[in-house]
Amino acid sequence: MRIIALCIAGVLAVAAWEFATPHLTPPLAAQSVPQSVQEISLSFAPVVRQAAPAVASIYARRVVEQRVNPFFNDPLFGQLFGDQGRSVPRVQNALGSGVIVSADGIVVSNYHVVGGADDIRVVLDDRREFAADVILADQESDLAVLRMRGASGLPAVTLADSDLVEVGDLVLAIGNPFGVGQTVSSGIVSALARSGLAVGSGRGYFIQTDAAINPGNSGGALVDMHGHLVGINTAILTRSGGSNGIGFAIPANLVDQVVAQALQGRDRFQRPWVGISGQAVDAALADAFGMSLPQGVVIREMHDSSPMRRAGLTVGDVILAVNGEPVNSAQEMMFRLSAQGLGGTASMTVLQGERQGTASVELIAPPEVPARETLSVSGVVLRGLVAETINPAVIAENNLSPGAAGVMVVSVQDVAEWAGLRPRDVVLAVNRQPVGNTRELDRVLRDTARYWELEIEREGRRTVLRFRL
Incomplete structure (x- = not known):
């Protein structure tokens, strides 16, 4: 009996020590060893067998003009000698990959792989080759869609959410x-x-x-x-x-x-136009808005025709989510809208002052109002200038400020280039006369003055160009 009592006391002591001492490693019962051949030989091979046939190699070729003398490619010498340097065609080759998304030969790749290419070859995993044409190119998203000539019955990948x-x-x-x-x-x-x-x-x-x-x-x-x-x-x-x-x-x-x-036949990707510029809410802004956490995008600027304005939003409101998905940058907000596409509406969670609510925003294409009215200047003053009246479509295509107004420079040559104008400059006034559209610009340029002053906006900054004829 004494021996049994001692054994029981020993077991209780060990148990008490076991409960009082924390485990530094997981219990052995939580660990296990592979019990089958399948568990021992885990492999990605089934996934690869399914997806790999739909991934192709892409070989793109483009022809560019290059001047024979390397000095003519230098910015300084190029300005001094103009177009006197002889140019020769040079072939540039690009290598990349593509993903087949349709059995009839629709392939997605990067814009920087195939953009501007003169010849594109798509080589499949089984070594078949097809010529391909770009049917849509979008540099902003770095995506391009190609169609392979004469292709059918191809393996295609399924897109996940x-x-x-x-x-x-x-x-x-x-x-x-x-x-x-x-x-x-x-x-x-x-x-x-x-x-x-x-x-x-x-x-x-x-x-x-x-x-x-x-x-x-x-x-x-x-x-x-x-x-x-x-x-x-x-x-x-x-x-x-x-x-x-x-x-x-x-x-x-x-x-x-x-x-x-x-x-659908578009050759350029069309994003929904919201007509605003936004800024991510940081800690300082969150404190100013009385928010417990820095989150969302605050509206900094808004176009008069913005669908957000029609939905009741104003400058200073904070967009917290799009269709229930949180957004913490302007790029993230535009991704959510672009992935939904044109048509219909997007539900936005918005903080207006201290009140949080929702707004239904139409997903529309940027309107061509007023008409862009392209102007090509052939007179002495600003000869070689091509300009357009700014409207929401021009703003969206060229990433201008939502509040941009006036005339945008499309291209420059001759006198217009010599005067210092660059593409995407916004011409606000000429000789201190405001210009709101290309008709007003054309009228002002008919003046016979010898001294000229152009007030422009370039990358968000206003500056003045002065020259004499």
């Missing part, structure tokens, strides 16, 4: 890096809503991944574990030229809308 992607999801990047042939690399989604970045030719909203992306991967596929497309790989951040684990992809929801517009 990129809004459902989460940080930490496993993804595969498929493309043709450095021209070595189709290559697959694995990683995770490192971050979402990367905006305010200027990567590649694109400006906007990106998915970040650490899957290895290298030159030649541009335009290739970023797929999830179902083999569905979550993004088009577009650029990397690197100092060496190789992958450092920071790559960016254009979300599939925007790709879907771009392809839809291409199939």
Whole structure:
């Protein structure tokens, strides 16, 4: 009995020590070893077999004019000698990747791969080759849609809902890096809503991944574990030229809308026009607005014809979400609207003063009102100038300020170039006479004055150009 009592006391003491001492490692019961061949030999091969046939290599060629003497390419010598240097055609080759999204040969790639190309060849995973034509190109999103000639019955990828992607999801990047042939690399989604970045030719909203992306991967596929497309790989951040684990992809929801517009016959991607400029709310602005957290986009400027104005929004309001999705930058807001496309309305969660509410905003194309009325100047004053009357469509096409008004410079040659004008300059007044449209500009330029003064706005700054004839 004494021995039994001692044993019981010992067990109780061990149990008490066990409960009093915290576990530094998980209990063994929470750990396990592979119990089957399937668990031991995990592989991405099924995903690759499904997605890889829909990823192609793209070879683009463009012909550019280059001056024979390298001194004529120098900014200083080029101005001194003008067009006296002889130019010869030079072939530029580009290598990239593309994703087949339709069995009849519709391919999505990057604008910086095929933009301006004279000859495009698409090589499939099974080594078949097709000539292709660009049917829609959009430099701002860095997307281009191609149609392969004579193609049918091709493998096509299914587009995922990129809004459902989460940080930490496993993804595969498929493309043709450095021209070595189709290559697959694995990683995770490192971050979402990367905006305010200027990567590649694109400006906007990106998915970040650490899957290895290298030159030649541009335009290739970023797929999830179902083999569905979550993004088009577009650029990397690197100092060496190789992958450092920071790559960016254009979300599939925007790709879907771009392809839809291409199939509708548009050659340029049309974004909904809201007619505002916005600024991300930082800590200082959040404190000024009495917000507990810095979030949303505050409206800084608004066009008189903006659909947001018709929906009841004003300058100083804070847009918190679009269709229930939080937005924390102007680029993110425009991505949400662009992915929805033209037509219908978007529901916006808005903070107006201390009151939070919702507003229904029409998704419309920028109106051509007033008419842009192109003017080509052939007289002595500003000869070689081509200009347009500014309207919402001109503002949207050239990324001008929503409040821009007057006349925009389209191109310059001869006297107009010598006077210092540049494309996208906004001409506000000539010899201190305001010009609101091209008809008024044409009338002012008929004057016989020898001294001329042009008040212009360039990249948001006002300046004055003076010259003598």
